[in-house]
Amino acid sequence: xxxxxxxxxxxxxxxxxxxxxxxxxxxxxxxxxxxxxxxxxxxxxxxxxxxxxxxxxxxxxxxxxxxxxxxxxxxxxxxxxxxxxxxxxxxxxxxxxxxxxxxxxxxxxxxxxxxxxxxxxxxxxxxxxxxxxxxxxxxxxxxxxxxxxxxxxxxxxxxxxxxxxxxxxxxxxxxxxxxxxxxxxxxxxxxxxxxxxxxxxxxxxxxxxxxxxxxxxxxxxxxxxxxxxxxxxxxxxxxxxxxxxxxxxxxxxxxxxxxxxxxxxxxxxxxxxxxxxxxxxxxxxxxxxxxxxxxxxxxxxxxxxxxxxxxxxxxxxxxxxxxxxxxxxxxxxxxxxxxxxxxxxxxxxxxxxxxxxxxxxxxxxxxxxxxxxxxxxxxxxxxxxxxxxxxxxxxxxxxxxxxxxxxxxxxxxxxxxxxxxxxxxxxxxxxxxxxxxxxxxxxxxxxxxxxxxxxxxxxxxxxxxxxxxxxxxxxxxxxxxxxxxxxxxxxxxxxxxxxxxxxxxxxxxxxxxxxxxxxxxxxxxxxxxxxxxxxxxxxxxxxxxxxxxxxxxxxxxxxxxxxxxxxxxxxxxxxxxxxxxxxxxxxxxxxxxxxxxxxxxxxxxxxxxxxxxxxxxxxxxxxxxxxxxxxxxxxxxxxxxxxxxxxxxxxxxxxxxxxxxxxxxxxxxxxxxxxxxxxxxxxxxxxxxxxxxxxxxxxxxxxxxxxxxxxxxxxxxxxxxxxxx
Amino acid sequence: xxxxxxxxxxxxxxxxxxxxxxxxxxxxxxxxxxxxxxxxxxxxxxxxxxxxxxxxxxxxxxxxxxxxxxxxxxxxxxxxxxxx
Numbered sequence: 001x002x003x004x005x006x007x008x009x010x011x012x013x014x015x016x017x018x019x020x021x022x023x024x025x026x027x028x029x030x031x032x033x034x035x036x037x038x039x040x041x042x043x044x045x046x047x048x049x050x051x052x053x054x055x056x057x058x059x060x061x062x063x064x065x066x067x068x069x070x071x072x073x074x075x076x077x078x079x080x081x082x083x084x085x086x087x088x089x090x091x092x093x094x095x096x097x098x099x100x101x102x103x104x105x106x107x108x109x110x111x112x113x114x115x116x117x118x119x120x121x122x123x124x125x126x127x128x129x130x131x132x133x134x135x136x137x138x139x140x141x142x143x144x145x146x147x148x149x150x151x152x153x154x155x156x157x158x159x160x161x162x163x164x165x166x167x168x169x170x171x172x173x174x175x176x177x178x179x180x181x182x183x184x185x186x187x188x189x190x191x192x193x194x195x196x197x198x199x200x201x202x203x204x205x206x207x208x209x210x211x212x213x214x215x216x217x218x219x220x221x222x223x224x225x226x227x228x229x230x231x232x233x234x235x236x237x238x239x240x241x242x243x244x245x246x247x248x249x250x251x252x253x254x255x256x257x258x259x260x261x262x263x264x265x266x267x268x269x270x271x272x273x274x275x276x277x278x279x280x281x282x283x284x285x286x287x288x289x290x291x292x293x294x295x296x297x298x299x300x301x302x303x304x305x306x307x308x309x310x311x312x313x314x315x316x317x318x319x320x321x322x323x324x325x326x327x328x329x330x331x332x333x334x335x336x337x338x339x340x341x342x343x344x345x346x347x348x349x350x351x352x353x354x355x356x357x358x359x360x361x362x363x364x365x366x367x368x369x370x371x372x373x374x375x376x377x378x379x380x381x382x383x384x385x386x387x388x389x390x391x392x393x394x395x396x397x398x399x400x401x402x403x404x405x406x407x408x409x410x411x412x413x414x415x416x417x418x419x420x421x422x423x424x425x426x427x428x429x430x431x432x433x434x435x436x437x438x439x440x441x442x443x444x445x446x447x448x449x450x451x452x453x454x455x456x457x458x459x460x461x462x463x464x465x466x467x468x469x470x471x472x473x474x475x476x477x478x479x480x481x482x483x484x485x486x487x488x489x490x491x492x493x494x495x496x497x498x499x500x501x502x503x504x505x506x507x508x509x510x511x512x513x514x515x516x517x518x519x520x521x522x523x524x525x526x527x528x529x530x531x532x533x534x535x536x537x538x539x540x541x542x543x544x545x546x547x548x549x550x551x552x553x554x555x556x557x558x559x560x561x562x563x564x565x566x567x568x569x570x571x572x573x574x575x576x577x578x579x580x581x582x583x584x585x586x587x588x589x590x591x592x593x594x595x596x597x598x599x600x601x602x603x604x605x606x607x608x609x610x611x612x613x614x615x616x617x618x619x620x621x622x623x624x625x626x627x628x629x630x631x632x633x634x635x636x637x638x639x640x641x642x643x644x645x646x647x648x649x650x651x652x653x654x655x656x657x658x659x660x661x662x663x664x665x666x667x668x669x670x671x672x673x674x675x676x677x678x679x680x681x682x683x684x685x686x687x688x689x690x691x692x693x694x695x696x697x698x699x700x701x702x703x704x705x706x707x708x709x710x711x712x713x714x715x716x717x718x719x720x721x722x723x724x725x
Numbered sequence: 726x727x728x729x730x731x732x733x734x735x736x737x738x739x740x741x742x743x744x745x746x747x748x749x750x751x752x753x754x755x756x757x758x759x760x761x762x763x764x765x766x767x768x769x770x771x772x773x774x775x776x777x778x779x780x781x782x783x784x785x786x787x788x789x790x791x792x793x794x795x796x797x798x799x800x801x802x803x804x805x806x807x808x809x
Contacts, residue, residue: 062754062757062758063754063757065753065757067750067753067754093784094783094784094785095784096759096783096784097758097759097783097784097785100757100759250748252752252753252756253752253756256753256756256757256761257756257761257762260759260761260764283769287770290770290772290773290779291773292771292773293773295772295773296773380788384772384777384779384788385772385773385774387772387776387777387788387790388772388774388775388776388777389774391776391790397777490750490751490754490790490793491777491788491789491790491793492751492754492755492758492787492788492789492793493777493787493788494758494785494786494787495779495786495787495788496785496786497786
């Protein structure tokens with residue numbers, strides 16, 4: 001019979017937990033989210049000694065209090081899902097602080113295995129750990145490992161099986177001694193909890209007693225919900241007051257203090273330092289990378305390099321995917337007959353989803369760079385030197401990554417908000433990120449500014465970027481003061497030693513995040529593309545004001561006669577001329593179809609709202625299609641101004657048409673509107689995905705439109721008053 | 726014995742943690758991270774813009790903003806030696 005085990009992997013951030021997870025599971029993993037929250041959940045399987053071991057990776061935490069989402073998830077999983085045992089990954093080179101979480105796991109009374117990871121680093125630093133003695137003192141087997149070299153994995157698996165089968169002689173249940181006064185109150189609380197809940201085992205009741213003294217909101221809430229617990233809660237109040245009175249401090253502090261006391265006691269027996277000098281290579285590297293003078297130039301260089309890699313190197317595979325999508329559309333289009341279904345598949349699904357698929361290389365390169373920053377430890381330093389600036393915007397030092405990436409594309413930028421730990425910072429960064437002009441908006445600026453501002457176009461475009469940044473700062477300040485008051489997360493940031501990343505680890509890290517994009521975005525993008533396609537292709541039959549087909553037929557006939565009678569060279573020129581004339585008619589027909597399609601009608605429908613801004617109905621339609629992707633605004637103008645659908649932002653005829661139809665003032669207001677209004681459908685989808693909330697998504701869309709309208713109104717009307725119109 | 730605020734320490738200066746003022750999440754988080762009374766802590770460096778500040782305690786590096794370090798009270802490390 002197949003034997004199965006479920007184990008949970010706990011550990012501090014930066015303890016090398018991910019590497020241990022990869023070593024145990026061979027990198028094969030399922031990535032998802034914990035129910036209801038956007039905290040990554042990873043699961044994998046290890047096979048050992050006839051056991052199939054399911055490994056669940058808990059979020060990295062310093063503790064198991066109820067102060068953060070990650071800690072609550074980790075704790076609830078252990079308590080409610082009852083894994084067969086918990087493996088705590090401990091950074092052996094940072095033993096004292098890592099053992100704090102270990103001490104809380106001991107209190108929980110679950111079966112445990114400790115891994116002393118990065119034991120090589122500890123040794124190199126002259127820290128000699130008597131791991132056998134430590135295991136005896138803790139009552140938990142301690143397995144030395146070197147995650148980056150996959151050393152100790154076998155020993156770890158063996159220990160897991162031994163402990164699970166209750167064959168481990170070291171395993172014993174120890175009580176951390178909290179001192180006479182605290183122990184007295186813990187025992188009293190334990191007693192009253194068991195009186196109310198006789199079925200509860202004594203270890204768990206003791207743990208609850210400790211948590212009650214620690215003023216743990218989750219445990220208090222859980223107890224309040226149960227019957228007959230008033231006595232317990234009264235006792236808690238009494239005990240807390242009693243301890244406060246005789247020991248002069250709150251029990252929370254006393255317990256943390258005693259835990260460190262316990263750890264200190266264990267380490268005096270088991271840890272020896274053979275080096276007096278406590279300055280390591282990592283510190284020397286750091287004096288350069290966060291140097292007062294060099295820190296910023298180096299940081300800017302790294303960000304520049306990441307930018308270059310993401311958007312320049314990414315352009316090559318992007319072009320291949322783009323070409324591939326084009327070929328696929330052509331191929332599928334050739335297989336299917338003219339009709340609605342072909343339109344849906346080719347114009348709706350293939351070009352819609354293909355339009356997002358082209359971003360995949362950018363996203364994977366970006367995530368590779370971010371994984372590299374995180375795995376080396378540079379991310380924490382970048383946050384360290386940037387925090388002062390970001391803090392004035394109401395953000396965390398780590399928010400700079402998403403903000404910078406926004407200049408490329410808001411989709412990966414918003415996905416990069418995952419580097420932020422607090423939900424408040426994540427949401428705030430997501431909300432203001434779309435104000436950073438992404439590369440998709442640049443073609444629109446180039447078209448309009450090029451058409452209306454001539455030689456000053458460059459400065460005009462630059463000013464739009466600056467207004468975007470200024471608006472991001474302003475909105476950040478406003479949101480910070482209104483929506484997110486009071487919840488400021490402390491900037492308690494560990495600066496882990498620099499480490500050499502492994503290619504395998506970094507690639508796995510990149511894949512974890514990138515694959516979520518592939519899986520989840522596909523659905524929303526698909527639906528969005530189909531909707532816009534449908535809006536622009538229905539109703540199927542339009543009452544044309546002219547008979548375009550007949551017109552085309554006449555052109556054919558006219559030319560047929562002349563071409564036949566002409567010389568070969570002349571005939572070629574005439575054929576070209578004929579085709580151009582037919583294309584003109586085709587564009588006119590397309591334009592009228594656009595105008596009369598649902599999308600066109602919508603554009604005309606919203607025209608009254610846009611009129612105060614000086615925009616005509618064409619601008620309205622262009623803005624509507626820009627919802628799919630902002631660069632589509634350019635091709636829509638191409639169709640609406642009858643210069644052919646292939647018109648790009650550099651097209652002279654399109655520029656001429658625009659300069660006839662827009663004043664520079666209207667053009668400027670239009671560009672500002674494009675800057676601020678509703679992010680594109682992919683960005684909306686990713687906001688929904690990352691915030692986990694339709695409310696915030698709706699808010700992001702709504703405030704964007706409102707801000708765009710207000711800004712454009714102020715610019716247009718203000719400009720008119722100043723006589724600029 | 727005079728207690729000073731942690732953010733008043735200069736680069737390279739050492740102190741012994743006396744206590745953390747205030748209550749709640751921030752205080753608990755620092756306690757868990759090893760900011761317990763009697764722990765030695767020193768200033769590794771200030772960020773290029775002077776804020777935040779990098780500290781070393783219990784053999785690892787951590788950074789705090791001025792407004793946070795202000796809530797940690799320390800006494801001089803020399804006084805500890807005298808007491809020994």
